[in-house]
Amino acid sequence: MRDQFLAAVAAAFLASTPSSAEVPGRADPQVAELKRSIFVGPSMQTLEALSDGFGPRLTGSDSYRGSADWAAEQFRALGLKNVRLEPFTVPAGWTRGGGRARIAAPEQTPITLESVGWSPPTPAGGIDAEVLWIDDVSPANLARLAPEIKGRVVILDTAKVFKGGAYAAVLDVHAAYEPIKRAGGVAILFPNPDPGNALGEYVDLLTGGKILPLPMAEIGMEETLLIRRLARRGPVRLEFSFENKVTPAFQDPNVIAEVRGREKPDEWVLVGGHLDSWDYGRGAADNGVGATAVLEAARAIAALGRPPRRSIRFVLWGGEEPGQLGSQGYARSHPDEIRRLTAVLNADTGAGRPIGWRVADRPDLVAALKPLAARHLADLDAEAVLDITTCSTDHCAFLVRGVPTLNLLVDRTVYEQIHHRASDTVDKINEVELKADVAVVAVTAYMLAEQETAIAPHQSPAEVAALLKRVGLDESLVRLGRWSPEPPRN
Ligand SMILES: [Zn+2]
Numbered sequence: 001m002r003d004q005f006l007a008a009v010a011a012a013f014l015a016s017t018p019s020s021a022e023v024p025g026r027a028d029p030q031v032a033e034l035k036r037s038i039f040v041g042p043s044m045q046t047l048e049a050l051s052d053g054f055g056p057r058l059t060g061s062d063s064y065r066g067s068a069d070w071a072a073e074q075f076r077a078l079g080l081k082n083v084r085l086e087p088f089t090v091p092a093g094w095t096r097g098g099g100r101a102r103i104a105a106p107e108q109t110p111i112t113l114e115s116v117g118w119s120p121p122t123p124a125g126g127i128d129a130e131v132l133w134i135d136d137v138s139p140a141n142l143a144r145l146a147p148e149i150k151g152r153v154v155i156l157d158t159a160k161v162f163k164g165g166a167y168a169a170v171l172d173v174h175a176a177y178e179p180i181k182r183a184g185g186v187a188i189l190f191p192n193p194d195p196g197n198a199l200g201e202y203v204d205l206l207t208g209g210k211i212l213p214l215p216m217a218e219i220g221m222e223e224t225l226l227i228r229r230l231a232r233r234g235p236v237r238l239e240f241s242f243e244n245k246v247t248p249a250f251q252d253p254n255v256i257a258e259v260r261g262r263e264k265p266d267e268w269v270l271v272g273g274h275l276d277s278w279d280y281g282r283g284a285a286d287n288g289v290g291a292t293a294v295l296e297a298a299r300a301i302a303a304l305g306r307p308p309r310r311s312i313r314f315v316l317w318g319g320e321e322p323g324q325l326g327s328q329g330y331a332r333s334h335p336d337e338i339r340r341l342t343a344v345l346n347a348d349t350g351a352g353r354p355i356g357w358r359v360a361d362r363p364d365l366v367a368a369l370k371p372l373a374a375r376h377l378a379d380l381d382a383e384a385v386l387d388i389t390t391c392s393t394d395h396c397a398f399l400v401r402g403v404p405t406l407n408l409l410v411d412r413t414v415y416e417q418i419h420h421r422a423s424d425t426v427d428k429i430n431e432v433e434l435k436a437d438v439a440v441v442a443v444t445a446y447m448l449a450e451q452e453t454a455i456a457p458h459q460s461p462a463e464v465a466a467l468l469k470r471v472g473l474d475e476s477l478v479r480l481g482r483w484s485p486e487p488p489r490n
Contacts, residue, residue: 027308027446027447027450030304030306030308030446030450031376031443031446031447033304034300034301034304034439034442034443034446035379035380035439035443037299037300037303037304038296038297038300038435038438038439038442039435039439041296041299041300041435041438042296043292043296043431043434043435043438044426044429044431044434044435046074046292046295046296047284047288047289047292047426047429047434048426049070050067050070050071050275050283050288050291050292051282051283051284051288051425051426052282052426053067053070054066054067054070055282055283056277056278056279056280056281056282056283057275057276057277057283058094058095058096058117058276058277058278058279058321059090059209059252059276059318059319059321059322059325060090060093060094060095060247060250060252061095061279064252064275064276064318065252065253067275068085068252068253068255068275068316068318069085071255071275071291071295071316072084072085072255072257074295075255075257075295075298075314076257078295078298078299078302078303079302080257080258080259080298080302080314081257081258081259081260082256082257082258082260083255083256083257083258084255084256084257085253085254085255085256086253086254086256086330086333087251087252087253087254088251088252088253088254088318088319088325088326088328088329088330088333089249089250089251089325089329090209090249090250090251090252090319090322090325091208091209091210091249092118092209092210092211092246092247092248092249093245093246093247093248093249093250094117094118094209094211094244094245094246094247094322095244095245095247096114096115096117096242096244096279097115097121097242097243097244097245098242098243099113099114099115099122099240099241099242099243100126100239100240100241101113101217101219101238101239101240101241102238102239102240103223103226103227103230103236103237103238104128104237104238104239105235105236105237106230106233106234106235106236107230109226111219111220111223111227111238112197112199112219112220112223113189113199113217113218113219113220113240113242114199114200114217114218114242114280115215115216115217115218115242115244116190116202116203116204116212116216116217116218117203117204117207117278117279117321117322118204118207118209118210118211118212118322119211119212119214119215119216119217119242119244120211120212120213120214120215120244120246121215121241121242121243121244121245121246122187122215122240122241122242122243123215125241126239126240126241127153127186127187127215127238127239127240127241128237128238128239129151129152129153129186129187129237129238130151130152130153130235130236130237130238131152131153131154131155131189131227131231131236131237131238132145132148132149132152132153132154132155132185133154133155133157133228133231134149134154134155134156134157134161134176135156135157135160135161136160136161137156137161137172137173137175137176138172139175139179142176142179142180142183143179145183146179146182146183147183149180149183149184149185150183150184150185151184151186152184152185152186153185153186153187153188153189153238154180154185154187154188154189155188155189155191155219155224155227156173156176156188156189156190156191157191158190158191158192158193158202159191159193161173170204170205170206171206171475171476171479171480173204174204174206177212177213177214177216178213180214181213181214185214186214186215187214187215187216187217187240188214188215188216188217189216189217189218189219189238190202190216190217190218190219191218191219191220191221191224192218192219192220192221192224193221194221195221195222196220196221196222197220197221197222197223198220198221198421198423199218199219199220199280199421199422200218200278200280200281200419200420200421200422201218201420202218203278203321203420204216205323205392205480206323206479206480207322207323208322208323208325208480208481209319209322209323209325211246215242217240217242252276252318252319252325252326253318254315254316254317254318254326254327254329254330255275255315255316255318256313256314256315256316257298257313257314258311258312258313258314259298259301259302259307259308259311259312259314260307260311261307261308261309261310261311261312261449262306262307262308262309263309263310264309264310264311265310265311266311266340267310267311267340267341267342267454268310268311268312268313268337268340268341268342268449269310269311269312269313269341269342269343269344269345269445269448269449270312270313270315270341270343270344270345270398271293271294271297271298271312271313271314271315271345271347271441271445272294272314272315272316272317272327272344272345272346272347272394272395273287273289273290273291273293273294273316273317273346273347273348273394274287274290274291274316274317274318274319274320274321274326274327274348274393274394275287275291275316275317275318276317276318276319276320276321276326277321277424278321278420280420280421280422280424281418281420281421281422281423281424281425282424282425282426283424284418284424284425284426284428284429285350285351285414285415285418285419285424285428285429286348286350286415286418286419286420286424287320287347287348287350288426289347289350289351289429289434289437290346290347290348290349290408291316292434292438293347293408293437293438293441293442294314294315294316294347294441295314295316296438296442297314297438297441297442297445298312298314300442301442301445301446304446308446308449308450309449309450309451309452310342310448310449310450311449312445312446312449315327315330317330317394320348320393320394323480324393324394324396324397324482326394327394327395327396327397327398328396328397328482330397331397331398331401332397338398338401338403339458341398341403342404342448342449342454342455343403343404343405343406343448343454343455343456344395344398344399344403344404344405344406345405345406345407345408345441345444345445345448346393346394346395346405346406346407346408347407347408347437347441348393348394348407348408349407349408349409349410349412349415350410350412350414350415350418350419350429351410351414351415351429351430351433351434351437352410352411352412352413352414352415352433352437353381353410353411353430353433353436354377354380354381354382354408354409354410354433354436354437354439354440355381355382355384355409355410355411356373356377356382356383356384356385356386356409356440357369357373357384357385357386357406357407357408357409357440357444358386358387358388358390358406358407358408358409359385359386359387359388359404359405359406359407360387360388360389360399360405360467360471361387361388361389361467361470361471362387362404362456362459362467363387364456364457365404365455365456366385366386366387368455368456369385369406369455370383370385372444372447372448372451372455373385373444376443376444376447377440377443377444380436380439380440380443381436382436382440384409386409389467389468389471389473390407391473391476391477391482393407395407396477396482397482399464400464400468400477400482400483401458401464402458402459402460402461402463402464403458404454404455404456404458406444408437408440408441410433410437414428461486464483465485468483
């Protein structure tokens with residue numbers, strides 16, 4: 001049904017011309033042309049060039065840098081202004097090394113196991129140790145278990161440890177690493193919750209590109225359950241090794257380009273999506289789609305030949321996966337521009353059918369955006385404006401500085417199945433849905449840059465603090481080092 005709807009939408013845009021816009025208004029011919037341009041445009045080819053052309057784009061890898069150079073070249077070829085690579089710092093380089101793993105006792109069975117990103121390698125000769133299950137990472141429980149932890153591989157019962165939600169619980173899990181290390185634990189394993197021994201679920205959101213204190217890896221669901229059943233009958237020993245390469249701090253680039261505004265060139269709408277990916281699949285949904293939205297929105301807006309009132313800055317972020325390093329670095333190094341940012345748009349949820357925008361819990365922004373969405377996004381079935389506050393992707397650095405932020409909201413059914421997995425490949429992407437998502441980004445960016453007045457004011461530090469407290473993100477953001485109750489010092 002939805003597919004039929006979107007196909008009809010696409011057909012209507014393909015048949016339309018700028019002069020056929022039905023809703024009167026000064027920007028409406030441009031909006032109609034943007035939609036047409038995107039539905040006839042090369043979104044799918046751009047996504048394939050990125051995802052298949054460069055493959056996994058792990059922060060610090062040659063393929064990430066190759067994709068950044070390629071993206072800058074695309075921006076230049078589209079005639080964008082001020083195209084540049086801007087570096088940010090990553091605390092440590094990390095490359096996944098080959099490994100092996102098996103149950104060594106009471107039977108000998110190979111198992112699938114993959115290192116967690118930014119885990120150190122296993123010691124020379126690998127690890128050969130009995131397992132210990134831990135289902136409660138509270139300091140009191142870890143202190144009680146310390147004698148048993150010594151010399152063991154700790155398997156965290158992720159179903160219990162994360163039952164309060166991944167984002168909240170990761171703080172407690174992260175805080176458990178040092179006590180487990182001090183007690184003599186040799187490694188920490190994270191069972192994946194999904195069938196098929198799939199891997200790629202567990203990411204430590206707090207590494208921030210720093211090397212973790214102990215070797216850590218993920219194991220598959222069915223093999224975890226086998227280990228658990230064997231453990232009921234007696235001790236289980238695992239043998240494994242992985243030879244990750246760790247290198248010193250380095251710099252990776254964000255890719256930046258602009259369409260200069262015709263009346264207020266020193267005010268900006270920023271349109272961003274991260275270019276980097278994890279290293280399992282080929283980063284098609286996460287986040288080749290978001291990067292494609294940025295590149296395609298840039299192409300279509302530049303091709304209008306009539307720039308909007310304000311400038312639009314297009315940014316492909318690096319270092320999102322290990323901890324939003326590119327966007328956090330950018331926000332720290334551009335304090336003057338942040339004061340002149342009208343809004344930040346972010347695309348990082350794959351290419352399901354569009355729904356609309358998630359804005360933070362800001363009634364003023366919701367109220368201001370709703371009429372625009374109803375007028376310009378309803379034909380894409382994307383007029384929803386939801387007051388949901390998250391800080392799980394690159395808008396966070398701007399949200400905590402008071403800038404109005406909008407996160408693209410799409411159906412995440414497919415995304416949730418392939419996110420960070422080896423299965424994150426372009427064959428999962430529906431071309432019409434991708435184009436509809438791209439159109440939502442381009443149209444919204446154009447409208448916010450074209451409006452006479454800014455969509456909503458910046459929040460004061462006190463208002464930001466109240467918002468984060470209200471939605472329960474204040475403590476975790478302080479612990480993540482992404483926000484301080486004191487105004488951020490740029
Ligand atoms: Zn992402």
